Amino acid sequence: MPTGDAAYIRKLNRSLIISKIVEAGIISRAELSKITTLTKATISVQIASLIDEDIIIETQQDHSKVGRKPIMLSLNGAAGYALGIDLDYSQISFTLSNLLGHPVSSDTIKIHTTSYSDIFDILVEKINKYKNECLKSRYGLIGVAISIHGLVSTDELIHYIPRLNWYDVDLKHDLEKELNVNVYLENNANLSAFAERSYTYHKSDNLVCITLRSGIGLGILINNKLSKGHDGYAGEIGHMIIQPGGDLCACGNKGCWERYASESIFLKQLSKEKQVSNITYKHIEEWLNQNDTELHRQMENFLYYISIGLNNIINIYNPEVLIIDSELLSLYPDSINEIKKNLSSSTIHYRELLISSIGEKACELGACALVIKNFLEITMPNFVYPESIEDINSLNNMSVKKL
Ligand SMILES: [Zn+2]
Known part of the structure; x- marks a missing residue:
């Protein structure tokens, strides 16, 4: 690494300054110097260049107290x-x-x-x-x-x-x-x-996101970097076998997790039991309001299978934060606590298990x-x-x- 190279250091400083401005939203030159530990002169030169490039704009806070309003810096969104x-x-x-x-x-x-x-x-x-x-x-x-x-x-x-x-x-x-x-x-x-880390869990360096939609996917962020395996294909967690000799999966194996814990499989199964075709989340909400026994039975089974996969993921990664992107789980009351009850093995360690607040976007x-x-x-x-x-x-x- 060419650490002595002046251009390289300038680039690192620039990246640090932009990161801190994005993080703060709005910040003064003095505060920026304090949190980056860069000298005021360095900040001044870098900011002048970023203003020239239209990346950063100078602004004034409307709600500041009486007296001279401080000149603040923010990223130029436009x-x-x-x-x-x-x-x-x-x-x-x-x-x-x-x-x-x-x-x-x-x-x-x-x-x-x-x-x-x-x-x-x-x-x-x-x-x-x-x-x-x-x-x-x-x-x-x-x-x-x-x-x-x-x-x-x-x-x-x-x-x-x-x-x-x-x-x-x-x-x-x-x-x-x-x-x-x-x-x-x-x-x-x-x-x-990446979205969960960028928009919601800024403090987590060790985060996994499980998407339960038509299939099941896993995004792994370790030390702020996506962990993608040798070829880039890591995270095909839906094809982890949880039921030897179980249901046939499109991947060619039997008993894959997504054959038991994806939302599409849940809706298919519920459709069969209720004899209602094309079940939507609206149906689920209605049945929840009616305290429908069949829905609760199917949900319990679904939560059980989700927990099996999560148990394995936690044992492999020991993640700080696990986020589940699932519309069904966000509709079902107390779903996360129900899953947590199933995660009772003494080897399981994680800090937080949550449903995504961002959802399908x-x-x-x-x-x-x-x-x-x-x-x-x-x-x-x-x-x-x-x-x-x-x-x-x-x-x-x-x-x-x-x-
Ligand atoms: Zn499979």
């Missing part, structure tokens, strides 16, 4: 925009965020094809539309990250997407060639874990955060998660008056 895309089966969702990680627009389109060339054309058209919307800002569309529900290699090649039946396609290269914009590909559970927001991290060249962004549109508006107006 300097550029990141596009996060969730490429799911039958639909594609888009979220555009500003440089502060706040969503400014989003859209979901239904797709009725699994063809690579058809989906590629749809992506090109939509990304071009978003790119044009950002033209007025200094850096425009700074990049696109796409959440892939399948295996993505460490060099961002799509190895396999089961539900689209895609094998070994170079979507990143094809899109970059067509659009002239940076494109990043990442597994959906990895992006969910997690992989799109994680995608935006990844693009911004790469653009700003920082290790991990610490954003504020906006709960509502009002929150977004107030956060975007936080940097009050530009001087």
Whole structure:
């Protein structure tokens, strides 16, 4: 590592300064010098250059006390925009965020094809539309990250997407060639874990995120880095065998965890028992209100199987924070405590087990955060998660008056 190199040190300092400004939201030069332990002169030179680049803006706090209002610094949210895309089966969702990680627009389109060339054309058209919307800002569309529900290699090649039946396609290269914009590909559970860390659990260096949707995925963040295994395929936890000789899975094995603990399997099973086709979360809510015995019986079974997988994950990783992204668990009262009761082995250690507060938008927001991290060249962004549109508006107006 060229630690003595002045340009390298300048780059490290720049990254540290930007990280602290993002983390604080709004901060003075003096405070910045204090928390980074960099000299006031270094801060001053770096900030002048970041202001010149439009990355940082000087602002004044409206609510400061009588007297001279301090000049504060904040990230210039409008300097550029990141596009996060969730490429799911039958639909594609888009979220555009500003440089502060706040969503400014989003859209979901239904797709009725699994063809690579058809989906590629749809992506090109939509990304071009978003790119044009950002033209007025200094850096425009700074990049696109796409959440892939399948295996993505460490060099961002799509190895396999089961539900689209895609094998070994170079979507990143094809899109970059067509659009002239940076494109990043990442597994959906990895992006969910990245979103949880960037938006919610800023203090955790050891976090795992389990996504229970049509399949089950696991995103692993250790020391603020995604742990992806040798080829990039780690976290295919849905295919951990929990029932030898059990139900046949699409992967070719029998008894995989996702055959017992994914939401799609739960809904299928409940549909059979209740003899109601196309069960939705609305049905679940209604049956919960009616205290339906069959629903409770099925849920208990579901929670039991979830606990088996979690038991294994905790034993392997000893994580600080485990986050479960599941709409069903968020609907079912006390689901987390029910699971905790099953996690009673004396070898099990973790600090927190929680349901995701971000939910299904997690992989799109994680995608935006990844693009911004790469653009700003920082290790991990610490954003504020906006709960509502009002929150977004107030956060975007936080940097009050530009001087
Ligand atoms: Zn399997």
